[in-house]
Amino acid sequence: MFNPESFIEEVKPQILNEIGDEKILAAISGGVDSTTAAVLMYKILGKQLLPIMIDTGFLRKNEAKKVKEMLTGILPLQILDKSDEFITRLEGISDAEEKRKKFREIFYSTLSNIAKENGIKYLVQGTIAADWVETQGGIKTQHNVLVQLGINTEKEWGFKVIEPLADLYKDEVRALARYLGLPKEISERQPFPGPGLLIRVVGKLTKEKLDIEREVNEIVEDRLKGMEYSQYFSVIIDSQKVLDERISTEAKVPVYIYDTRATGVKGDVRSYGKIASIPEIDDYEKVREIVQRITKYDVTHVGMLINEKDEGKYSVGIRAVITQDFMTADFAKISLDKLKEIACEIVKNNKEIKEVFYDVTSKPPATIEYE
Structure with a gap:
C-alpha cells in the first residue's frame, strides 16, 4: 500500500x-x-x-x-x-x-x-x-x-x-x-500527455485539424466528466476509408479501414496498425467478440460508428477507458444514448466532421492514446 x-x-x-x-x-x-x-x-x-x-x-x-x-x-x-x-x-x-x-x-x-x-x-x-x-x-x-x-x-x-x-x-x-x-x-485531473493534442490529431498534423480537435475535446471531457472513467478524450483523423471484405467476412459485420494508422501493443511489443470502424451494435459483449476477430489482423483500434453524415472530411473518435495502472485498460461501457448525445453535439458544431465513432478496443491490443 x-x-x-x-x-x-x-x-x-x-x-x-x-x-x-x-x-x-x-x-x-x-x-x-x-x-x-x-x-x-x-x-x-x-x-x-x-x-x-x-x-x-x-x-x-x-x-x-x-x-x-x-x-x-x-x-x-x-x-x-x-x-x-x-x-x-x-x-x-x-x-x-x-x-x-x-x-x-x-x-x-x-x-x-x-x-x-x-x-x-x-x-x-x-x-x-x-x-x-x-x-x-x-x-x-x-x-x-x-x-x-x-x-x-x-x-x-x-x-x-x-x-x-x-x-x-x-x-x-x-x-x-x-x-x-x-x-x-x-x-483527479484527466491524464494529459506532454505532446498534448499533437498526438490526438492522429496522422498528418494540420492547423485545421488541431483547431477542431481542441473544440471537440472540450465537449467530450465536459460531457463525460464525473462519470468516474479513468481517462476520456477525443481524437481526429481523416475520414477516408475502404471496406475490407476479408475482415468483414471474419467479423460478420461490415468493417471499414481508414488510411490513418495508430499505435497498439501486441505481445508486449509495439504495433503501428490500422484503424477500423464497425456499425453501431447495442451489445458490448458482442462488440468485444467482433473486435477480437478484427484485431487478429493488422488493426490496433476499432471504432463503433455513432453518427454519420454525407458531408465532411474528418472522423472524430471518442475514447474512454477504465484502468488502475494505465498498463492495461478496458473501454468504458457508455450507454449508446449518451454517446449519441455527445456525437450529435460534435457534428452539429462543425460542418467538417463527417462521422463520430466510439473506440471499443481494450489495451492491449490498443494503446490508450492513438499515438
Whole structure:
C-alpha cells in the first residue's frame, strides 16, 4: 500500500543532497504527474524552484490560464508561449513516432534555453513508471523519457534531470497529490500527455485539424466528466476509408479501414496498425467478440460508428477507458444514448466532421492514446 508520507520522507533527503542550494527548473505540462512533481519539489526546495509551463500550441482549450489559476497560492507558475514555433515545425508530419521525437527535440531545446538564461543546471519533470516502461518496451516514445534510454541530458541540453515520481504509477501519483494538498481539480485531473493534442490529431498534423480537435475535446471531457472513467478524450483523423471484405467476412459485420494508422501493443511489443470502424451494435459483449476477430489482423483500434453524415472530411473518435495502472485498460461501457448525445453535439458544431465513432478496443491490443 502506497504511503505518501513515507515516500516524501524517503525522497526529501535524496533531493536535498542532490540539489543543495542550486536552482532547479520545473517543466509543467498541465497534467497531474508534472504538476505533482513540481509541487513536491517546491515543498522541499521553495524559491530554488522555477516552475514553467510552455504553451506548445497543443494544450487543451484555455489550458494554460486554467492551470495557472488552479495553482494560485500553491505554485508561482510562469507561462511561456511558444505555440507558433511548435506548430510551424511540426505541421505536416504524419508518423506517430516522428511526431513524438520532433516534439521532444523542440521541447527540451526550449527548456535548455530557459535553464541557461537563469543559470540552472537541474530540471525536474513528472516521468512516472508507465512512461518509461512503454518507451523501453518500444511501444511508444514518451517525450519525457530520457535517462532510461541512455540520453545524456547534461551533454545534450546542459541540465541534469530529476524524476522523483519515476517509480510511481498513476494511482500513487494521485494519492501523493492529495497528500500535498492539491485541489481535486488537479489531483483527479484527466491524464494529459506532454505532446498534448499533437498526438490526438492522429496522422498528418494540420492547423485545421488541431483547431477542431481542441473544440471537440472540450465537449467530450465536459460531457463525460464525473462519470468516474479513468481517462476520456477525443481524437481526429481523416475520414477516408475502404471496406475490407476479408475482415468483414471474419467479423460478420461490415468493417471499414481508414488510411490513418495508430499505435497498439501486441505481445508486449509495439504495433503501428490500422484503424477500423464497425456499425453501431447495442451489445458490448458482442462488440468485444467482433473486435477480437478484427484485431487478429493488422488493426490496433476499432471504432463503433455513432453518427454519420454525407458531408465532411474528418472522423472524430471518442475514447474512454477504465484502468488502475494505465498498463492495461478496458473501454468504458457508455450507454449508446449518451454517446449519441455527445456525437450529435460534435457534428452539429462543425460542418467538417463527417462521422463520430466510439473506440471499443481494450489495451492491449490498443494503446490508450492513438499515438
